[in-house]
Amino acid sequence: MKKKTTDNPFEVLGIAKTVTLKELDRAYAQLEFTYHPDNYSSESEKFEAEEMLYKIDCAYRSAKEIIKSEPVEQGIFKNILKTEDKPVTPKAEVVIERSGGKAEILKSYICEGIRKKFFFFGEKYPSGIRTEFSGSDDEVYLYLKIKNIDRTFFDLRIEWISPFGESFQYITNRFDQFTGSFIFYCWLDLFGVKKNNLYGNWKVKIYFNQKEKIELPFKISQ
Amino acid sequence: MGNGNIVGIDFGTTNSAVALVAGNEVVIVTNNYGRLTPSIVSFVDDNEQLIGFSAKNYAALNPERTIRSVKRYMGTDKVFKINNREYTPSDIAAIIIKKLIDDAQEYIGEKVEEAIITVPAYYNDIQRNATIKAGKKAGIKVERIITEPTAAALAYGFTRTQGEESTILVYDLGGGTFDVTILKLQEGFFKVLATDGDSRLGGDDFDQKIVDFIVKRFQNEEGVDLRTNTLAMQKILETSEKIKIELSDRKTTEIMIPFIIADSNGTKNINYKITRVQFEEMIKDVISRTVPMVFNTLNAAGLEKEDIDRVILVGGSTKIPFVQKIIEMHLGKTPYKNINPDECVALGAAIAAGIKSQQIKKSIIRDVLPQPLGTDIDDDVMDVILDRNTPLPARHSKIYTTTEDFQTEISIMIYQGTSKNASENQILGEYMFSGIEKKPAKVPSIEITFKIDVNGILNVSAKDHDSGKEMDWTVKRDGFTKSLPEEDNNRKNTDFVERTGISNNDTRMRITESGNKSNLSLPPGSNFPTTTNRELQ
Numbered sequence A: 001m002k003k004k005t006t007d008n009p010f011e012v013l014g015i016a017k018t019v020t021l022k023e024l025d026r027a028y029a030q031l032e033f034t035y036h037p038d039n040y041s042s043e044s045e046k047f048e049a050e051e052m053l054y055k056i057d058c059a060y061r062s063a064k065e066i067i068k069s070e071p072v073e074q075g076i077f078k079n080i081l082k083t084e085d086k087p088v089t090p091k092a093e094v095v096i097e098r099s100g101g102k103a104e105i106l107k108s109y110i111c112e113g114i115r116k117k118f119f120f121f122g123e124k125y126p127s128g129i130r131t132e133f134s135g136s137d138d139e140v141y142l143y144l145k146i147k148n149i150d151r152t153f154f155d156l157r158i159e160w161i162s163p164f165g166e167s168f169q170y171i172t173n174r175f176d177q178f179t180g181s182f183i184f185y186c187w188l189d190l191f192g193v194k195k196n197n198l199y200g201n202w203k204v205k206i207y208f209n210q211k212e213k214i215e216l217p218f219k220i221s222q
Numbered sequence B: 001m002g003n004g005n006i007v008g009i010d011f012g013t014t015n016s017a018v019a020l021v022a023g024n025e026v027v028i029v030t031n032n033y034g035r036l037t038p039s040i041v042s043f044v045d046d047n048e049q050l051i052g053f054s055a056k057n058y059a060a061l062n063p064e065r066t067i068r069s070v071k072r073y074m075g076t077d078k079v080f081k082i083n084n085r086e087y088t089p090s091d092i093a094a095i096i097i098k099k100l101i102d103d104a105q106e107y108i109g110e111k112v113e114e115a116i117i118t119v120p121a122y123y124n125d126i127q128r129n130a131t132i133k134a135g136k137k138a139g140i141k142v143e144r145i146i147t148e149p150t151a152a153a154l155a156y157g158f159t160r161t162q163g164e165e166s167t168i169l170v171y172d173l174g175g176g177t178f179d180v181t182i183l184k185l186q187e188g189f190f191k192v193l194a195t196d197g198d199s200r201l202g203g204d205d206f207d208q209k210i211v212d213f214i215v216k217r218f219q220n221e222e223g224v225d226l227r228t229n230t231l232a233m234q235k236i237l238e239t240s241e242k243i244k245i246e247l248s249d250r251k252t253t254e255i256m257i258p259f260i261i262a263d264s265n266g267t268k269n270i271n272y273k274i275t276r277v278q279f280e281e282m283i284k285d286v287i288s289r290t291v292p293m294v295f296n297t298l299n300a301a302g303l304e305k306e307d308i309d310r311v312i313l314v315g316g317s318t319k320i321p322f323v324q325k326i327i328e329m330h331l332g333k334t335p336y337k338n339i340n341p342d343e344c345v346a347l348g349a350a351i352a353a354g355i356k357s358q359q360i361k362k363s364i365i366r367d368v369l370p371q372p373l374g375t376d377i378d379d380d381v382m383d384v385i386l387d388r389n390t391p392l393p394a395r396h397s398k399i400y401t402t403t404e405d406f407q408t409e410i411s412i413m414i415y416q417g418t419s420k421n422a423s424e425n426q427i428l429g430e431y432m433f434s435g436i437e438k439k440p441a442k443v444p445s446i447e448i449t450f451k452i453d454v455n456g457i458l459n460v461s462a463k464d465h466d467s468g469k470e471m472d473w474t475v476k477r478d479g480f481t482k483s484l485p486e487e488d489n490n491r492k493n494t495d496f497v498e499r500t501g502i503s504n505n506d507t508r509m510r511i512t513e514s515g516n517k518s519n520l521s522l523p524p525g526s527n528f529p530t531t532t533n534r535e536l537q
């Protein structure tokens, strides 16, 4: 049995990143067949095949997502990181979400040029849109996640600007080592934001290394 | 390779069949009555049971001691009380399976030791295991369970010229159940893409429509409500099924039941004409209910109807011309006719058996998980870890956290089903995970992994990333399993805390034993169901 040691989904599947979904499906089916444990007789081979199969399944799901998705907005981080001579990965993702009552992704940015050290591949680390949250509309909080970044890399500070120009800098943040994301919370009830003042055009400013800064606009609608 | 003979069994709600590989052929086993065996058991007395056609014929005389449609009850705790003895659904199923095995043994003149039994694709783990148990009680080893649509696909694939790949849709409408499944066939590889169904929809509903028609007309014309008359209703029901079947071949027929009632005014007969068009009007609603499920399944498989190369019909009710018409109308494709809808499931099971005994060239089958598997979080919310239609074997993990400060234990409940409320789903097991490092609420990161291996065994494991503590459990195959904490004292202690509210400085928080509060929840920020982390680079 040929074992694949790479974690890159396209390499696991042995296909180019430019394939169509149909070609992806075909390659996947071929591998599912090859690595199905029923094809092997010894217990150890069966076990190895099963592990490979999980890896293939996982790679398939990732590859499918990537092929299907179009980056939302690009290039925001490009200039900021010019001075940084450490190796960089092309893209990281910044997601701003709200929770409580109605939970949704408010905005998602693909940011180029952030060095990625904590990269996790695979099904172990689910991410995406939270669809349910057991909070009421009175305990809305926003959170911003920066995925795929190295936590030692930035001195990060986040400032939330409400539609009424109020600025909130109280932040709890958490580095989620399993998704490799920095998560910044903004508990609006703590700031005494009235429910009605919530809706409108917000901004979140991200300060890096004390001087560099980017602004990401987003909107909360009723 | 097993030495004994191995057969394939379609254990159906209404009818069952058994098939086997003989030489180069796959054949249905015939008995004195034909090729199908009604799934009916009628107890004459303690020592004598009638099974199949003879039971069906005797049923009218012995309604209280006749059991039909036992398949509906597989995996439930229903008991049938007959002549002061109690039978579980598996016991009754075993009687039918035993009869099929006997017929097969007579047919080949040799002993049969193993079988592959088919189950509906939507069957959950407990129902599947009840079926395996029934096989064991019938004295055979159940080599494997495969799903009915997969079996139908095997039967189709067997006759087909080899070579190119194709995508097929199996539409199975039986006596009481409806199933739709999409599969991809390649040389030597059968891959299920998606499946859906309704376990309360089928030919019985059509019979009932005719019954209603008769009862209503009798009420109008004679002013008598027949519904209180069990014997009359029994006759009407039997006749209705016959009429329905006749209308598959004829455009019009007559419902004739002589002496339906007898009273002081004399006897009354039923003699009504019914046309196919009338019948189609009656059943339109019921058949229409299958259409959205077909499209949901297409959707789940990520396909358009144009992607389907063949539509295969399975189940007695697909012989109704109107059913075929509806399918053709919605899928824009004439269903494949060269396969017998009554027999293909048993034939497919026999092919799977033949693969097992190496009489038939090897094929690999990759099935999917029919119903979501998950755990409960927050207030009885079903949080899915392995979603429906996940290809099997499968392994998936999610990260959870605690709801209370310094909580060191969580109870992991395993559920299977589609309801958003965990407790409305089938519970498969409950396990206590202890040894979580003391942290404020929502801080711990507990990874829960579900794994289903090739043999369909579900394994659950939990890991606290901070303490490194790991535990795993195998979900037992015969129903609900529960593992208490290692030391039982702990539990007593916790119960005490809960009842009295005195905590003894014990930092361990409530467990979910009797409280309605769950102490497992998704951590804020890294919590997202069903989608998989995308690689960004």
Ligand SMILES: Nc1ncnc2c1ncn2[C@@H]1O[C@H](COP(=O)(O)OP(=O)(O)O)[C@@H](O)[C@H]1O
Pocket: B011, B012, B013, B014, B015, B016, B173, B174, B175, B176, B177, B202, B203, B204, B241, B244, B245, B246, B248, B314, B315, B316, B317, B318, B319, B320, B341, B342
């Ligand atoms: N020619 C026919 N026309 C219409 N319905 C039929 C015909 N033959 C059988 N049926 C119906 O098919 C159903 C049984 O289908 P079957 O596939 O054997 O059921 P199951 O798989 O549930 O055991 C019964 O409701 C029966 O009345």
Ligand SMILES: [Mg+2]
Pocket: B012, B013, B148, B174, B315, B345
């Ligand atoms: Mg059937």
